[in-house]
Amino acid sequence: MSASTITPWVVGNWKMNPVQAQAQQLLNEFKQLLQNSPIAQEKCHLGIAPTMLALSTVQAQMADAARPVYTVAQDVSRIAGTGAYTGEVSAELLADHGVGYVLVGHSERREIFADQRDQLNAKVQNALNAGLTVIYCVGESLAQREAGQAEVVVLQQICDIAAVVTGDAWGKIVIAYEPIWAIGTGKTASPEDAQAMHAKIREGLKQLTPHGANMAILYGGSVKAENAVELAACPDINGALVGGASLNADSFHQIALAFANTK
Template sequence: MTALTPQNWVIGNWKLNPYFNEAKQLFSAIAQQYQNQAELQTCHVAIAPPAPYLSFFATQQTLPIVAQDVSTIRGQGAYTGEVSADLLKETAVELVLIGHSERRELFGDDAEKLQQKIKNALQAGLTIVYCVGESLVQREAGQAQSVVIRQLQELADVTHDTEWKNIIIAYEPIWAIGTGKTASPQDAQQMHAAIRVYLQTLTTTANRIPLLYGGSVKPENAVELAACADINGALVGGASLDAASFISIIQAFAQ
């Protein structure tokens, strides 16, 4: 990420889906269509498969692979079940999601845990896709922007200025994840613009940081979202499990 303006990214977050044989077919279909259509390649594309598949897909060397989570533990040791940033890097994983609302809400990832994960990932040389977003209650209380700014500050507190080149921000309003609801393009752009302004107070490279929108992104709304000045791509959940839908979203951000 060395360009003067942000590079566009579309990242498919498969979450706990699908089973392995179906995953191989899906990955192959996406990779082949992306590689065979030169016009799509102005947009960077990556896939976040379930953890057991990371090494297999990383060795395909066709699309960048994203881990959906990372341990608070560094390196190696007697930590049954943990996957450290260093091991991810060793298996050719390039990026990692940190701060997704499902990790925050379902698995207790508070600020302290997230900051340890951030430090570990950056020290291992991974690119972080850092997720921020507010709940419906927070939005209706007029707290959406302050919640997102607080989450960004938690990231900034453990990020050195030279490390911002390895940061992607994904704004995912919690009330829009997996619900079929989507923030209007106007609301999404407004939040993305606020994120950009705040990042400018944190780092001189703020204008180069890709800002992705996530939250029920699908082909039907991707073109409108892609037209917004401060939206540089998408973090896609359900629609990334269908190759045709995912390619349509890539096309929107490759214009």
């Protein structure tokens, strides 16, 4: 399978947004857009990552959408199973609630909440053991990019999970490249820079696993309707992890259309 035949993913990361009434309106608007301007399931996978509080609500509200829209957890506990771990949500509990996908390693988790390699590896391993698909986020800071370390940093972050991802488990991993300096800043890596990094990631994945040629690699970092077509045209960019623009139904739909129609 070549990069051009990988079904793209477009995932909306709502982060710590919005309140219930706004979420309900957003979902209703998005469902209407999918009804009026369909996006075939085989052309693009769609996912929404709401807060933990809203996972079941989003899942229920999207159940009658014109096509499947997956619910994605924004994080998962490094503790498996159940027990006396106040505030934690394990991979098994997510699976029990019908959530099949989870973000791990988002830069905000790494930067603000100090998630380190061992914690992230535990989260990845727990998610895989529970049957979840992991959208594993990697990316460099502006200082690292300016120091010429971007590729080394990103490839090391991918190599880190090789300690817990082996064999066919790589088939349950999606990579999301998100340059930290482009998240929530309005800045976006140029399509050329993004493609160059995605190509390096693809090269690195192929060295780690036979699944490397088939794995989706998403771009995240101020993805908007205005730049989605250019990004979608890049051969090794297989979708988008969308932040702020996913809180607008029309923008999110336009981004999904860009990838569905280009790939």
